[in-house]
Amino acid sequence: MKDNEITLLAVPRFLEEEQMNDEITNNITSINAKNFWVQGYKGKGVVVAILDTGCNSHHIDLKDRLIGGYNFTKEFNGDVTIFDDLDGHGTHVAGIIGASFNDTGIVGVAPEVSLLVLKVLESNGVGNVDSLVKAINYAINWRGLNNERVDIISMSLGLRTSKDSLHNAIKQAIKSDIAVVVASGNEGDDNFFTAEYSYPAGYEEVIAVGAVDKNNRVANFSNTNKQVDIYAPGVSIKSTFLNGDFTNLSGTSMAVPHVTGALALLINKYENLTNSRPTESDLFKYLMQHTTRVLIGDYEEAISILNLSIDVGIEDDSSEQFENTLDQSLLLKCFCEARRSQAFFTQCLKENSTEDEREFLISLIQESASAAMHIKNLCQPFK
Known part of the structure; x- marks a missing residue:
């Protein structure tokens, strides 16, 4: 080819x-x-x-x-x-x-x-x-x-x-x-x-x-x-x-x-x-x-397989406000927006998040390729 x-x-x-x-x-x-x-x-x-x-x-x-x-x-x-x-x-x-x-x-x-x-x-x-x-x-x-x-x-x-x-x-x-x-x-x-x-x-x-x-x-x-x-x-x-x-x-x-x-x-x-x-x-x-x-073999790795049986409510993000700490839903949103640009991450880091949450966000910036799996580990089950 x-x-x-x-x-x-x-x-x-x-x-x-x-x-x-x-x-x-x-x-x-x-x-x-x-x-x-x-x-x-x-x-x-x-x-x-x-x-x-x-x-x-x-x-x-x-x-x-x-x-x-x-x-x-x-x-x-x-x-x-x-x-x-x-x-x-x-x-x-x-x-x-x-x-x-x-x-x-x-x-x-x-x-x-x-x-x-x-x-x-x-x-x-x-x-x-x-x-x-x-x-x-x-x-x-x-x-x-x-x-x-x-x-x-x-x-x-x-x-x-x-x-x-x-x-x-x-x-x-x-x-x-x-x-x-x-x-x-x-x-x-x-x-x-x-x-x-x-x-x-x-x-x-x-x-x-x-x-x-x-x-x-x-x-x-x-x-x-x-x-x-x-x-x-x-x-x-x-x-x-x-x-x-x-x-x-x-x-x-x-x-x-x-x-x-x-x-x-x-x-x-x-x-x-x-x-x-x-x-x-x-x-x-x-x-x-x-x-x-779904876990892969005996390893601590997993893949995400399409499953439309899961009923998830649709959130109205238009009124979403940052709070003093970043909840799981917001962390997920940070990743999804970061696929388009780093601007949303920057905004998250400006908020009064805990040190652990700041470190987590920084780690996503540094290894964005594996961020989806990282997010899935932290945010399951979704609310």
Whole structure:
């Protein structure tokens, strides 16, 4: 792979399976998406930009979910209006996020979400950084017919080295309060305690996603490092595919859309209860509150696995005041804001916190990559 090439992050395909009527697959059940569905939250009104190989726009489970698209590749003679998928990867990702309730096929995590398809990878699964940056900027500035805007950018892709242009585009997306969800990569060596990195998952600002199997064990191919924020199902995941079919795929590519769909449900609920749009940092905090900590082997290490069965109240942060000591909720907020800038940490340190709390905040600044796990240790259970 060339230094500036981006590639999709799925491993070789499994045998295709027959279609079933609105099958709720085991992976959807395992993250407890139904807990939000029964409350009336299915992602309605939330827009997800999928940066991938395109999408089979005529698939019966996806055609009603698409809100638009754009082709950033040379395929179809560079016609920007044709964003069809010639590989299947993007179609598979789209189905996990939002396959419709329609009495046929499967159901995605957020079956009423709107999908904006941005084709950045060609049929060989390869693209370039320039196209990816253009697609991110397109997502930031996109507005729908009813003034909709992108809430989440989903990227099941990666490259070997960091690129300033890519990092800057992602920073701008975060600044625009768009959550950016990225696959951690498939270079794992089946050893949780070694670190493998790819980008943009290696950037602190993104939500980096690793893969687990049906037993909540880290998949042997999944990259593991201190930048991985959350794990989700990524082994033998059934979803939509080319020619109206369905197939099983594995990879951190498949874990990402579970988290993306979960974020769509969280935004749907947040906006319904508060009549406001969550900031990216508040959304990240809300997501991490919907995880279960699972210990790794005999070690004192743990990972956070997506779990939507956890009911968490939505706090009104608009009236939040600093007190003489920093409580656990505020410490969590400090971390979430610090992913965007160090300004919130600085404000925390100006308050009359205890010496222990000051030392804790300083330690977060010094090792921000592992801060999420540190916060989780201190703040469970969340209030």
